[in-house]
Amino acid sequence: MTSLSDLPIRDDLRGLKPYGAPTDPVSIQLNVNENTHPIPEAVATDIVTALAQAVMSANRYPDREFTELRESLAAYLGHGLTADNIWAANGSNEVLQQTLQAFGGPGRRVLGFPPTYSMHSIIASGTGTEWVTATRDPEYDLTPATVVAAIVEHAPDVIFLCSPNNPTGTSVSIETIVAAYDATEGIVLVDEAYAEFSDLESALTLLHRRPRLIVSRTMSKAFAFAGARVGYLAADPAIADALRLVRLPYHLSVLTQAAAVAALAHATEMLAMVDEIKTQRDRMSAGLAALGFVPVPSEANFVLFGGVADPQALFHKLLIQDILIRDVGIPHHLRVTAGTEAETTAFLDAMADLQALGRVES
Ligand SMILES: *Cc1c(COP(=O)(O)O)cnc(C)c1O
Numbered sequence: 001m002t003s004l005s006d007l008p009i010r011d012d013l014r015g016l017k018p019y020g021a022p023t024d025p026v027s028i029q030l031n032v033n034e035n036t037h038p039i040p041e042a043v044a045t046d047i048v049t050a051l052a053q054a055v056m057s058a059n060r061y062p063d064r065e066f067t068e069l070r071e072s073l074a075a076y077l078g079h080g081l082t083a084d085n086i087w088a089a090n091g092s093n094e095v096l097q098q099t100l101q102a103f104g105g106p107g108r109r110v111l112g113f114p115p116t117y118s119m120h121s122i123i124a125s126g127t128g129t130e131w132v133t134a135t136r137d138p139e140y141d142l143t144p145a146t147v148v149a150a151i152v153e154h155a156p157d158v159i160f161l162c163s164p165n166n167p168t169g170t171s172v173s174i175e176t177i178v179a180a181y182d183a184t185e186g187i188v189l190v191d192e193a194y195a196e197f198s199d200l201e202s203a204l205t206l207l208h209r210r211p212r213l214i215v216s217r218t219m220s221k222a223f224a225f226a227g228a229r230v231g232y233l234a235a236d237p238a239i240a241d242a243l244r245l246v247r248l249p250y251h252l253s254v255l256t257q258a259a260a261v262a263a264l265a266h267a268t269e270m271l272a273m274v275d276e277i278k279t280q281r282d283r284m285s286a287g288l289a290a291l292g293f294v295p296v297p298s299e300a301n302f303v304l305f306g307g308v309a310d311p312q313a314l315f316h317k318l319l320i321q322d323i324l325i326r327d328v329g330i331p332h333h334l335r336v337t338a339g340t341e342a343e344t345t346a347f348l349d350a351m352a353d354l355q356a357l358g359r360v361e362s
Pocket of ligand 1: 091092093094117162165166191193217218219220221226229230231
């Protein structure tokens with residue numbers, strides 16, 4: 001049998017591992033930060049009607065400029081943004097990839113601050129961009145001084161700031177984003193995949209007169225649309241012009257565009273569960289703390305918690321009880337997505353049973 005190492009693959013890809021969140025088919029899946037509430041049936045019906053209409057024209061290529069979708073996304077974001085400020089792709093991962101295709105690439109560097117979203121470094125390697133990292137402040141914070149020092153040290157072409165950050169749930173302050181922008185002539189991309197769960201100010205408020213700032217968003221998390229694969233960004237219109245140079249023509253199918261526009265017309269219903277998810281997130285944090293674990297304060301729809309003696313053992317004990325969470329590779333920590341009330345109860349009950357096994361004395 002041929003193995004990967006037998007193939008004439010790029011040298012810089014040799015030995016790398018693909019993205020691989022385990023996807024065991026269990027009943028309680030709290031591992032990839034989806035909105036675990038299903039789409040309301042009335043909304044689903046409207047989306048299907050839009051898809052039925054769109055499929056009739058699937059003999060033709062879709063609108064290459066996805067104008068209606070960009071208008072819908074601009075209206076959803078507000079902040080005075082128009083369709084010219086918006087770009088979209090098949091998930092925000094593709095938006096990030098196109099950003100590095102245009103502004104990174106061989107001989108260029110992207111700076112990130114681990115622990116952060118695992119795809120950031122994978123997209124860097126896929127685009128041949130060097131991934132350089134710097135250490136965070138205590139409690140996973142990122143002060144302006146720390147970020148500026150890292151920019152001075154590494155001279156990156158692109159800086160990825162994730163806010164709220166996956167997997168910690170912590171946010172990057174507006175002051176830090178401004179300091180990063182002022183310290184570089186490169187691109188500053190703020191990954192706001194979890195913005196709808198946060199009470200803090202969005203980097204969208206900073207876009208005016210900052211043409212090198214990009215704010216990326218997704219419909220995969222709060223918007224309960226992960227399966228549809230729609231991500232987007234807001235930035236100066238010149239950024240979209242740059243991405244037009246690297247995107248594949250017609251990258252957003254007629255079906256994707258129709259589904260996303262129909263879903264955005266029901267934004268209120270799609271986002272109806274966000275407050276409830278935040279309630280369950282806070283319940284998870286409180287419940288974990290009461291059991292002696294150490295939850296990191298989260299602005300997202302998940303909780304990273306420490307104080308775990310053996311994360312792999314606890315992960316597997318939960319899996320046996322049909323609950324899937326995430327080992328993100330931080331010693332003595334695990335990450336869990338805030339689910340429905342019932343899912344959250346099931347998780348906390350299981351944790352109470354496993355408390356003695358899981359906890360390290362601190
Ligand atoms: C989940 C996630 C995304 C979303 O990726 P999509 O491709 O839009 O599904 C982006 N950034 C971060 C930090 C995430 O956690």
